[in-house]
Amino acid sequence: MHVIETQNLSKEYTAKFSKQKVNALNDFTFKVKQGEIFGLLGPNGAGKTTLIKMLLAITFPTRGDAKLFGTDVKNYKAKTKVGYLPENHKFPSYLTGEQVLSYYGQLSGMKDDSNMTKRIDEMLGMMNLTQWRKTRIKKYSKGMMQKLGLAQSMLSDPDLIFLDEPTDGVDPIGRKEIRDILHEIKSRGKTIFLNSHLLSEVEMICDRVAILNKGDLIKEGNVDDLTKAENIFAVHTVEPIGMDIKQKVMAIDPNAGIGENEINSEAGIDKINGIIDLLRAEKIRIQTINQKTSTLEELFINVIKKDNTN
Numbered sequence: 001m002h003v004i005e006t007q008n009l010s011k012e013y014t015a016k017f018s019k020q021k022v023n024a025l026n027d028f029t030f031k032v033k034q035g036e037i038f039g040l041l042g043p044n045g046a047g048k049t050t051l052i053k054m055l056l057a058i059t060f061p062t063r064g065d066a067k068l069f070g071t072d073v074k075n076y077k078a079k080t081k082v083g084y085l086p087e088n089h090k091f092p093s094y095l096t097g098e099q100v101l102s103y104y105g106q107l108s109g110m111k112d113d114s115n116m117t118k119r120i121d122e123m124l125g126m127m128n129l130t131q132w133r134k135t136r137i138k139k140y141s142k143g144m145m146q147k148l149g150l151a152q153s154m155l156s157d158p159d160l161i162f163l164d165e166p167t168d169g170v171d172p173i174g175r176k177e178i179r180d181i182l183h184e185i186k187s188r189g190k191t192i193f194l195n196s197h198l199l200s201e202v203e204m205i206c207d208r209v210a211i212l213n214k215g216d217l218i219k220e221g222n223v224d225d226l227t228k229a230e231n232i233f234a235v236h237t238v239e240p241i242g243m244d245i246k247q248k249v250m251a252i253d254p255n256a257g258i259g260e261n262e263i264n265s266e267a268g269i270d271k272i273n274g275i276i277d278l279l280r281a282e283k284i285r286i287q288t289i290n291q292k293t294s295t296l297e298e299l300f301i302n303v304i305k306k307d308n309t310n
C-alpha cells in the first residue's frame with residue numbers, strides 16, 4: 001500500500017464570470033511510498049497547490065481518484081494521520097506560541113491533557129522556540145512563524161506531512177535546522193510531501209521529485225538519477241597530459257575533451273577504464289574521477305524550456 005496514490009487526477013477550473021476554463025491539473029498519476037521525502041516542483045501556476053488541495057479534499061477533482069493510506073480522500077478518515085503546513089498560514093496573532101499549538105492540536109483531535117502539553121513542550125524545544133512560548137505571535141519574526149507552523153503540522157505525530165514552502169522566509173541557519181528536523185522525522189518512518197521553489201533546498205532534502213508544468217507531469221524520478229548528467233565522466237590527473245598521450249587517448253575516444261589535467265569522456269565506462277589504464281601505464285597519477293552532475297535547478301530550467309517550446 002502506498003501512502004499517497006493518484007490515478008488520472010484532473011482539475012478544470014471555470015472562471016465565474018468569463019466561464020473560461022483552466023486546466024490546472026491533467027491526468028496526474030503518481031505514488032509516494034512510506035518514508036519518502038517527495039518534492040513537487042513547477043513554475044507559478046503549474047498546479048502544485050491544486051494538487052495538494054485535492055489530496056486533502058479541500059478542493060475536488062473534475063476527474064480521477066486520490067488515496068491516502070489506501071483510503072479514498074473523499075472519506076475524511078483518510079486525513080486522520082495527516083499534518084499540513086499551508087503556504088502563507090495565518091494563525092490568530094493574539095495567541096501565544098503555545099496557545100497556537102494547543103488550539104491546532106485540539107482541532108486535529110488531541111485532548112487538552114498532560115500528553116498534549118508534553119508534546120507541545122517537545123515541539124517548541126525541537127524548533128528552538130521554548131523561550132518564546134509565552135510571547136504573542138504577532139511579535140514573532142517570519143522564520144519563527146514558519147517554525148511554529150512546522151511544529152503545528154507535526155504536533156499530532158502524523159504519518160504524512162504536507163508542507164507548502166516550508167522554508168519560505170527562513171534564514172540559512174533556520175533552513176538547516178528545518179532540513180535536519182525533516183531528515184529526523186523521515187528516519188522515524190514518516191512520509192513528507194513538499195512544495196518548494198528553492199531547488200537547491202529540494203535537492204538536499206528530497207529523495208524523489210516530480211516536475212509539473214501547466215498541469216502536466218513532465219518529469220519524475222530520484223533526485224540522484226535526475227541530476228546525473230547523461231554519461232559524462234571527468235578524470236583529473238596530477239601530472240599534465242602531454243601531446244603524445246593526448247593522441248593515444250583520442251585513439252580510444254575520438255570525442256574526448258582533453259585539457260592540461262583533465263579528460264572528459266562520454267564514451268562509456270569501459271572506454272573510461274581504458275583511458276585510465278593508459279594514463280597509469282604512462283605513469284600519470286589520477287587525482288579524481290567523477291560522473292558529472294547537473295544541479296536540480298539546471299534540470300528544472302531545461303525541462304520547462306523544452307516543454308514550453310513543444
Ligand SMILES: Nc1ncnc2c1ncn2[C@@H]1O[C@H](COP(=O)(O)OP(=O)(O)OP(=O)(O)O)[C@@H](O)[C@H]1O
Nearest residue numbers: 013014022024042043044045046047048049050051
Ligand atoms: N479557485 C480557482 N479558480 C480558478 N482558477 C484557479 C483557482 N485556483 C487556481 N486556479 C488556476 O489553476 C492554475 C494552477 O494554480 P495553482 O495555485 O495550483 O498553481 P501553483 O503551482 O501552486 O502556483 P504557485 O507556485 O504560484 O503557488 C493556475 O492557472 C491558477 O490560476
Ligand SMILES: [Mg+2]
Nearest residue numbers: 048049050087
Ligand atoms: Mg501554490
